[in-house]
Amino acid sequence: MDDLFTPVAAPRPDMLTVSFESWEGPLDLLLALARTQKVDLREISILALTEQYLAYIDGARQLKLELAADYLVMAAWLAYLKSALLLPKEAQPEPSPEELALRLQLRLQRLHAMREAGARLMARDRIGRDVFVRAKPEGLRLVRRAKWDASLFDMLQAYGQVKARTQPVIHRVAVRPVMTLDEAIQRVGALVGAALDWTRIESFLPSGLDAPMAKSAMASSFVAALELARQGRLDIRQEGIFEPIFLRAATPAEERERLL
């Protein structure tokens, strides 16, 4: 399939028809030059290739062609590689020029392999060029039809929900066990008379209450204590925030004055 993959005309070193637009970068040019050595890419002489490339670039310069930077970078690198390869072995820098040369050779082999693979791929029997499928197939159609699934229970439940949702709503407050404020005032008032010394408020609550009732009793007893204190019937003391609350019977006014 030469029409699809036109191999780049291999340049002859003696014929400098230089056109850098036809090369896709220095590696491409190097590969084309390597192929003029007419040997397996594994056998090419990198030194010879380097000289070919440098001569090519030189020719281009004499023709005052503008050269892309990457061609010049490659030329500089190859000039370095060439001098390194010519150095006596002990004076060779790291990495060794042999390794650099081998690396270049491996890269050229890989590019060449892919170029050939691409050409072979393009040469296969391709749909629309070599083999043909039907121009206007009728097409297969898959029509999906929903099969609705619902049970009688689902429907009744839905109806029940509609009814429940739209029925007038009657709010009813549940009766919860509480200690009323009156109860608490009576209870605390009666008990505080017996307590001459400071006594924790908890001691004024009935024992054996369940949790909600205990809370209610505490709340009511506290409010009762405040009310009784306002009436001057008891004193309240708390050392600090969240500290225990103590109650005791109020000191008669004349005694308080005596103490003061």
Add this chain to the structure above:
Amino acid sequence: MTQEPDDFLRAVEAALFVTEEPLTLADLRLHVGEGGDLPGALATLEQHYAGRGVNLVERGGRWHFQTAADLAHILRREREENRKLSRAAMETLAIIAYHEPVSRAEIEAIRGVQVAKGTLDVLMEAGWVRPAGRREVPGRPLIYVTTVEFLSHFGLSSRRDLPGMDDLRAAGLLDPVDLALEGLNAQSAVENDEEEA
């Protein structure tokens, strides 16, 4: 009987296969050239494809391949997919069943929510609901009733078989708190299913 088809026959076969339009003998000649026994090749091909899934046929002097008539169902295959009715559709269906004939406005009044256009369509597509004329009130709204398929799908012999309000209450289906909870659970179950799907 089976013999290797010659290249002329193969060319005719390939040309008929790729063509956009049925081909006359003249059309075919443009492809396969002047040599060869074209009518003979067509007759051989016609016979070769007879009784197969694809047949070679001649219509008004034009030849083309077509699939065998008895295989039409293969080309347009219908597949049933089970789908669950949405809650809105379920409620709408129940309201129609209990209150029929009802208009859309009446359904909305009972549901307390608007009824989307698609909801009634789904129920009609399922074959459970059909329009049954118009109510003679201003605006002449369409009214809807359930169908015989509705009764058979839900295993009812008549609408009188639908449980009454007392039955629903006894079954706990009218209890607001339980229902609300159930509803929430059912909803999250559906959402989970969708996530998994």
Add this chain to the structure above:
Amino acid sequence: MTQEPDDFLRAVEAALFVTEEPLTLADLRLHVGEGGDLPGALATLEQHYAGRGVNLVERGGRWHFQTAADLAHILRREREENRKLSRAAMETLAIIAYHEPVSRAEIEAIRGVQVAKGTLDVLMEAGWVRPAGRREVPGRPLIYVTTVEFLSHFGLSSRRDLPGMDDLRAAGLLDPVDLALEGLNAQSAVENDEEEA
């Protein structure tokens, strides 16, 4: 040898005849149903059409009919002009096909030039190449693979059928340069040892 094809075989034949896209076994099952020996039917059809003007072929697990390659000359039309791929696109496609999955940087390492923006686009537009996630290395580059359409278009049953695949792999030409270099160093080390011994 010739026997009346059964209805299952005829159905498979008809479905493959009308399809717009190559069909997987699963696609075919949707149309011809779960019964019947589908691989057997396909093998029978493949054999039946072998050597005819139209062949049944499998590409990347998908089956379709196409004309025989040797008849290209009678079917190719003047006006049909395949857009030629650029050399860059051709090489890039080959690199992706033989190395997949590959990143853009890996393609560039082999070609020695940057991959122009349009090159991958052209291949993706043709439907031959697609991105297939990212490589979990710094920068998380996109990686590219070929598609089943690529296999169909180039007449490959699978990537193993890529021309010269085995030879290239055996020659180490699909390994990165660094890896190949390591291999060579190890080899020469062994050889040196042997020489010294």
